[in-house]
Amino acid sequence: MEHNISLITTIAAGFGLALVLGVIATRLKLPALVGYLLAGVVIGPFTPGFVADAGLAAQLAEIGVMLLMFGVGLHFSLDDLLAVRKIAVPGAVVQMLVATLMGVGLATWWGWGIGQAVVFGVSLSVASTVVLLRALESLGILDSYTGRIAVGWLVVEDLAMVLVLVLLPPLAGYLGGTQPAADGVPVWQTLGKTLLQVAAFVALMLVVGRRVFPWLLWQVARTGSRELFTLCVVAAAVGIAFGSAALFGVSFALGAFFAGMVLRESEFSHRAAEESLPLRDAFAVLFFVSVGMLFNPAVLVEQPLRVVGVVLIILVGKSVAAALLVLALRYPLNTALTVSASLAQIGEFSFILVGLGASLGLMDPAGQSLVLAGALISIALNPLLFRAIAPLQAFLREKSAYVRRLEARDDPLAELPMTTEQRFLAQQVVLVGYGRVGRRIAQALQEAGQPFVVAEQNRELVERLRAQGMAAVYGDAAEPAVLIQAHIAHARMLVVATPDALSAQPMIETARTLNPGIEVIVRSHNEEEAAQLRAAGAGTVFLGEAELARAMTQHVLTPPGSRGAQHA
Structure with missing residues (x-):
């Protein structure tokens, strides 16, 4: 008796090819995501050989979307977003509008209808959170302030895209899609009904x-069973996503996103993230493979100029717009270049949107292939853009008088005010970074009556510190001008409390040049970084794991009777 095993063959072929091509991609210093997409191309209907079941792949991809969005919600931190809201919110909104208008303009020039042009433009405006997080982790700047700005920017884009996914189905009929518009019903009434359904769902989830x-x-968790805990997390994610669609007409993506957000409120959020990660990763791979199956490589030969136009919007158009916005908001050139490189790609939300557009009759296969071509090329080139930041920054400073004036512009937060007490300007501590570690150091220095100056890249934080009466300078302390403004030449100690070890090396060099006798203290994440920092001139390097082990060992070896006195 023969069995229909198309599900097994689709999963086996998808996972197997994704593994092989993913390994090849990483060996070529490309994101593994490129390999997953190419695996879908190989088993798709547009290439010779084995063709996977497109219907099953689409359903597996839907589960992948749910778990991807669940992961986004699980890592969505309102506090992190609020910390960078003054740059991330206006920057992301304006950049998305600019990129959408560029895409709509290009599509209109090609003769596309308004509905397809809008879906096309919006799909080019949003970058991939998955690609960005992996790029920032590989560079070691995920926890830096610039990294947090980039992540916050993409969180705003993600939230905007969730809204687009909610509003597109009721608007499809008015945009010329196959889903008919409600006869005699005004568009505002259709939108109002949709937003009310979403509001009811959100209220239910929050309450x-x-x-x-x-x-x-x-x-x-009380059962002590790891597999039951994992099953509970996954069942909740998929169940809430399905329930939201069945009961409230909300998309699977929005339901899964809120499931992750709600779970984040739980004390088990970290464990849930770890336990569900393998399954989320596995279905995410199937999602990207299924997306690759929609790509027709012939578009690269038949419409090369259109592919070039799409890639230019992604790599140049929206990146330049983002860089100019960051500079206009008075942030450093390095931050502007890092954010622009972060946005120079498109990914999972673009795929979800063009898939939804296709189902609503707002995106034809040719349009899908153009978006997928843009995604493949931009993701493949993205690591090269990150590597080009440092040399490009040096080149612009050397060749452009405008850039030099831009970085030397009169910014009241970039220098200590004249009213700063003189006790801050001699034998003080220069504290770089006012994050979780820097804040504790500053508190201890205040309690000890030790004068100090904070150098910090967060403008809002510098404003707040000055309002509290602290001496603080805004800017990237890797730039000599910032440490000069903090009076490093007269300081007795430089304390680098930022997690970015690479940026600490130029700080040490500046401090040693201007103040050879200064004591330098830095933090590090591993022995290799610590060795590099010591070679660069750091006097004392605190290694996180080593210090934690030392404190725990001291506690273990201290007799119980004397612990209270020791802590006192």
Whole structure:
């Protein structure tokens, strides 16, 4: 008796080819995501040989979308977004509008209808969070302030795209899609009904979900079974996504996103993220493979100029717009270049949007292939753009008088005010970074009556510190001008509390040049970084794991009776 094993063959072919091509991509210093997309191209209907079941692949991709969005919600931190809101919110909104208008203009010039042009333009405006996070992690700047700006920017883009995914179906009929517009019903009424359904779902999740979900996780965790805990997390993600669609007409993506957000409120959020990660990664791979199956490589030969136009919008258009916006908001050139490189690609949300557009009759196969071509090329080139930041920055400074004036512009936060007490200007501590570590050091220095100057890249934070009466300078301390403004030449100590070890080396060099006798203290994440920092001139390097082990060992070896006195 023969069995239909198309599901097994689709999964086996997808995983197998994705593994092989993903390994090849990483060996070529490309994101593994490129390999997953190419695997879909190989088993898709547009290339010779084995063709996977497109219908099954689409359903597997839908699960992948749910788990991808669940992961986005699980890592969505409102606090992190609020910390960079003054640059991330206006920057992301304006950059998305500019990129969308460029895409709409190009599509209109090609003769496309307004509906397809809008979907096309919006799909080019949003970058991939998955690609960005992996790029920032590989560079070691994910926890830096610039890294947080880039992530916050993409979180705003993600939230905007969630709204687009919600509003597109009711608007499809008015944009010329196959889903007919409601006869005699004004567009505002259709939108109002949709937003009310979304609001009801969000209210239910925030009021009921925040109580029920953590309680349910706690009950399952008490069983002590790891597999039941993982099953509970996945069942909640998929169940809420399906329920939101069935009961409220909300997309699977939005339901899964809010499932992740609600779970983040639970004390088990970190464990849930770790336990569900392998399954999320596996279905994410199938999602990217299924997207690759939609790509027709013939578009590269038949419409090369259109592919070039799409790639230019992604790599140049929206990146330049983002860089100019960051500079206009008075942030450093390095931040502008890093954010622009972060946005020079498109990914999962673009795929979800063009897939939704296709189902609503707002995107034809040729348009899908153009977006996928732009994604493949931009993701492949993205690592090269990050590597080009440092040499490009040096080149612009050397060749452009405008850039030099831009970086030397009169910024009241970039220098200490004349009213700063003289006690801050001699034998003080220069503290670089006011994050989780720097804040504790500053508090201890205040309690000890030790004068110090904070150098910090977060403008809003510098404003707040000055309002509290602290001496603070805004800017990237890797630039000599910032440390000069912090009076490093007269300081007795430089304390680098930022997690970015690479940026600490130029700080040490500047400090040693202007003040040879200064004591330098830095933090590091591993022995290799610590060795590099010591070679660069750091006097004391605190290694996180080593210091934690030392403190725990001291506690273990201290007799119980004397611990209270020691802590006192």
